[in-house]
Amino acid sequence: MxxxxxxxxxxxxxxxxxxxxxxxxxxxxxxxxxxxxxxxxxxxxxxxxxxxxxxxxxxxxxxxxxxxxxxxxxxxxxxxxxxxxxxxxxxxxxxxxxxxxxxxxxxxxxxxxxxxxxxxxxxxxxxxxxxxxxxxxxxxxxxxxxxxxxxxxxxxxxxxxxxxRRQAAREAGSAAVRLGRLARLEGRPGCREAADAAGVADAGRQEDEYTVLARAVRAGVVGIAEARLIARTRLEREPMQRLADERGVSVRQLYRHRAAAEQHLSTHLREQLREQ
Structure with a gap:
């Protein structure tokens, strides 16, 4: 049996x-x-x-x-x-x-x-x-x-x-808090020092990228979960397999999600540059 x-x-x-x-x-x-x-x-x-x-x-x-x-x-x-x-x-x-x-x-x-x-x-x-x-x-x-x-x-x-669904809701809630904090750092003095204190490599560049993600979420270009996926795997260098295990999906599917989100983000940024 x-x-x-x-x-x-x-x-x-x-x-x-x-x-x-x-x-x-x-x-x-x-x-x-x-x-x-x-x-x-x-x-x-x-x-x-x-x-x-x-x-x-x-x-x-x-x-x-x-x-x-x-x-x-x-x-x-x-x-x-x-x-x-x-x-x-x-x-x-x-x-x-x-x-x-x-x-x-x-x-x-x-x-x-x-x-x-x-x-x-x-x-x-x-x-x-x-x-x-x-x-x-x-x-x-x-x-x-x-x-x-x-x-x-x-x-x-x-x-x-x-x-x-529960896992997605928890991730969205956690990411919303984190990205909200990053967004509030925008334009404040001491932003680079705060990042250095947190041990983030290449702090100035990453804070700018975090801010871009936060703005994109506010503009509805990408979702909270998508922004968190990009931040954790691109900026923080977390293994894609770890996130796939957390979310209960395959690594291949997660790569597809990230590629689609980054494509939306790239299109949005190009449009912003043209408007400037």
């Missing part, structure tokens, strides 16, 4: 690093099982009242399982059988059990109010991991095993989205 969750976690970890969709990678593995020379099958009578053949490849079985004409009783007994095999036999049935949930997971993710800075791949990974864990622990004699798996995924992705 533990092997099921470990297998899915390894698979989604690999696709996360490569930028591929975790759901897409799982689908590839699932379809490979269904289209092999000796395809993996399930009893047809679980989803068909009068089956024409004794067994169905797992992809055809899933299509029947998701079909509106399939009764709730057929779905319940199908999920029990799939999860029972995953728990008792391990792989590849663990992969099959999680992949059986993919059609519903796509609907769950489509309904999710996902913050803009939260990558879809991260959400997909969270959903798949939640289903993998639930497959391992759910009671196969429960009234509706499938619903238990879907509910676990739904809870997981909503927790992830909530945490991302």
């Amino acid at each position: 533990h092997h099921t969750a470990r297998t899915v976690h390894r698979r989604v970890a690999c696709v996360r690093s490569s930028g591929r969709s975790p759901l897409g990678a799982l689908e590839e593995a699932f379809l490979a099982l269904a289209t092999a020379a000796s395809p993996l099958t399930l009893p047809a009578h679980l989803v068909c009242d009068e089956p024409e053949q004794p067994a169905l490849p797992v992809d055809q079985f899933r299509a029947r399982l998701a079909h509106p004409a399939t009764s709730s009783a057929q779905r319940e007994r199908s999920w029990r059988e799939v999860v029972r095999r995953a728990q008792q036999l391990g792989e590849p049935w663990g992969t099959v059990a999680v992949a059986m949930a993919v059609p519903v997971l796509r609907r769950v993710l489509a309904r999710l109010a996902r913050p803009a800075h939260l990558e879809r791949a991260e959400v997909e990974q969270e959903a798949l991991a939640a289903v993998a864990v639930a497959v391992r622990s759910v009671d196969v004699d429960a009234a509706d095993v499938g619903r238990e798996l879907f509910a676990a995924a739904d809870r997981a992705v909503h927790r992830l989205a909530y945490a991302a």
Whole structure:
């Protein structure tokens, strides 16, 4: 049973690093099982009242399982059988059990109010991991095993989205205080000395750049979180990986955010120069 969750976690970890969709990678593995020379099958009578053949490849079985004409009783007994095999036999049935949930997971993710800075791949990974864990622990004699798996995924992705929104709010609040202080330094005597006392390298140049960021935030050119990203990685030389871990996004996505923010800032500064 533990092997099921470990297998899915390894698979989604690999696709996360490569930028591929975790759901897409799982689908590839699932379809490979269904289209092999000796395809993996399930009893047809679980989803068909009068089956024409004794067994169905797992992809055809899933299509029947998701079909509106399939009764709730057929779905319940199908999920029990799939999860029972995953728990008792391990792989590849663990992969099959999680992949059986993919059609519903796509609907769950489509309904999710996902913050803009939260990558879809991260959400997909969270959903798949939640289903993998639930497959391992759910009671196969429960009234509706499938619903238990879907509910676990739904809870997981909503927790992830909530945490991302909270983190963004905390960052925005902290950055607002800091940039506000920097903005108030503008034009005051002793600005360079204050920066030197704080141990900031090349104080005069950096204070000017901080002030530019503060002005850009006030003008609505960049957001607080974007200005903080530029300040911490460009001026303070913090590793991009550290900020990516804090915000729960990939380094690649954070680089894209910074590049877009810097492009807006650059355009704004050029326009100001033309006006002078």
